[in-house]
Amino acid sequence: GQQVMQIPQYQHVQEGEDFTTYCNSSTTLSNIQWYKQRPGGHPVFLIQLVKSGEVKKQKRLTFQFGEAKKNSSLHITATQTTDVGTYFCAGHGNKLVFGAGTILRVKS
Amino acid sequence: DSGVTQTPKHLITATGQRVTLRCSPRSGDLSVYWYQQSLDQGLQFLIQYYNGEERAKGNILERFSAQQFPDLHSELNLSSLELGDSALYFCASSAPRQGPYNSPLHFGNGTRLTVT
Numbered sequence: 001g002q003q004v005m006q007i008p009q010y011q012h013v014q015e016g017e018d019f020t021t022y023c024n025s026s027t028t029l030s031n032i033q034w035y036k037q038r039p040g041g042h043p044v045f046l047i048q049l050v051k052s053g054e055v056k057k058q059k060r061l062t063f064q065f066g067e068a069k070k071n072s073s074l075h076i077t078a079t080q081t082t083d084v085g086t087y088f089c090a091g092h093g094n095k096l097v098f099g100a101g102t103i104l105r106v107k108s
Numbered sequence: 109d110s111g112v113t114q115t116p117k118h119l120i121t122a123t124g125q126r127v128t129l130r131c132s133p134r135s136g137d138l139s140v141y142w143y144q145q146s147l148d149q150g151l152q153f154l155i156q157y158y159n160g161e162e163r164a165k166g167n168i169l170e171r172f173s174a175q176q177f178p179d180l181h182s183e184l185n186l187s188s189l190e191l192g193d194s195a196l197y198f199c200a201s202s203a204p205r206q207g208p209y210n211s212p213l214h215f216g217n218g219t220r221l222t223v224t
Contacts, residue, residue, distance in 0.1 A: 042215040043200075043213070045214070088150070100149075101150050
């Protein structure tokens with residue numbers, strides 16, 4: 001069945017360093033969504049990518065959707081302590097499947 | 109505030125017991141999803157309802173059941189509880205799909221279940 005793999009599982013960075021999390025799907029996706037869950041909170045929708053090769057930016061966050069629509073990445077430039085949390089991708093194939101998430105910790 | 113309401117916030121119960129978790133979706137959303145999240149783990153999809161009908165099923169145990177009522181609120185019933193069922197249970201809702209865009213999921217604050 002459809003699977004979405006997300007790496008790394010954890011990332012501990014110094015404040016100001018960059019961060020990237022990657023998602024790979026076993027099947028071609030119609031679109032992919034990204035969510036952020038702050039510690040003790042609930043997942044919150046960040047963005048959706050639909051087109052092959054699409055790149056979207058939200059301030060320091062850059063989201064990419066691969067040409068084959070099977071992979072995606074989220075890159076944060078110059079991390080801040082407010083970026084801590086777990087970042088999930090969720091791929092829509094024939095159903096919505098969440099990746100396992102990447103836990104980001106930022107050392108100040 | 110996501111507009112999704114889950115009750116109760118916390119639930120402590122003993123093994124073997126049965127509990128019911130309740131979710132009210134955002135106004136206008138027809139889909140309700142249930143997810144289980146254990147400590148520092150990912151989101152395990154349990155089940156989805158759309159306008160009262162079961163739409164998709166994930167790794168939901170036979171001891172668990174759910175339903176969506178005519179007013180679109182949903183309940184997740186967990187029975188014969190085991191220690192391993194202790195987790196955060198999220199409900200999410202979404203609006204109908206529009207074109208190529210799947211509507212985002214809006215999550216409630218979750219119900220933290222502790223089985224002792």
